[in-house]
Amino acid sequence: QTVVTQEPSLTVSPGGTVTLTCASSTGAVTYGSYPNWLQQRPGQPPRTLIYSTTNKHSWTPARFSGSLLGGKAALTLSGVQPEDEADYYCLLYSGGAHVFGGGTKLTVL
C-alpha cells in the first residue's frame, strides 16, 4: 500500500508565501497520480481546492496554485490570509487506489 507523506506542520506570516508538498512512497508523483488538494478548517468538512495537479474549482481563491515540484505534488499559497489557517490534505491515485496524505497543519502567525 502506497504511503503518502506531507509536512506535519508549517507556519507562515500573513501576506507571505508557503509551499506544501506531497510525496509518494512508490516514487515520483506524476500527472498520472491525479493529485487533489483539500482544505479543512476546524469543525468543517473538507473542501477541494485543486484537482488533477493544477486545476482550480470555481470556489478556489486565486492565491492557491498546484504543481509538481522535485518529484512531489505541491500546493503554493501566495499572499496568505488569516483564514488560510487550516489542515491541508493531498490525495493521490496510485496502483489503482486513492490514498490520502497525513495532512499539514498550516498556522498563520
Next chain:
Amino acid sequence: DVQLVQSGAEVRKPGDSLKISCQGSGYKFTTYWIAWVRQMPGKGLEWVAMIYAGDSETRVSPSYQGQVTLSVDTSISTATLQWISLKASDSGMYYCVRLFGGKELDLWGQGTLVTVSS
C-alpha cells in the same frame, strides 16, 4: 444548488447494523462517482470506498473490504454506506464526496457522525 446532503448522526451498539446516506441534488446523479471518506476525531482522512452511480460499480479500499457495503438508489439520487455488524472501531465522521472521471474530487457532503459504543 449543486449539493450533497448526508443523513444525521447515529449512535449504535456493537453488533448493530447501520445505513447512512448521501443525497445529491442539482446535477445528473448517474454521471458521477460518490466516495466515502472517514475521519476519526483529531485525525486525518481515510479513503473507504467509491461507487459509480451510473452502474453501481464499486471499489473498496483493502482496509475496508468485507466491512462495508455500498449502494445507490438512482430514483432518489442517493448513495448509501452500510454496515451489517458494527464494531466500536467503526466510529468516526463519514463524509461523502463527488468525483468526476473517477479521480478528481469536487463537492463534499457535510458529514455523518457515527458513534458505536456499548
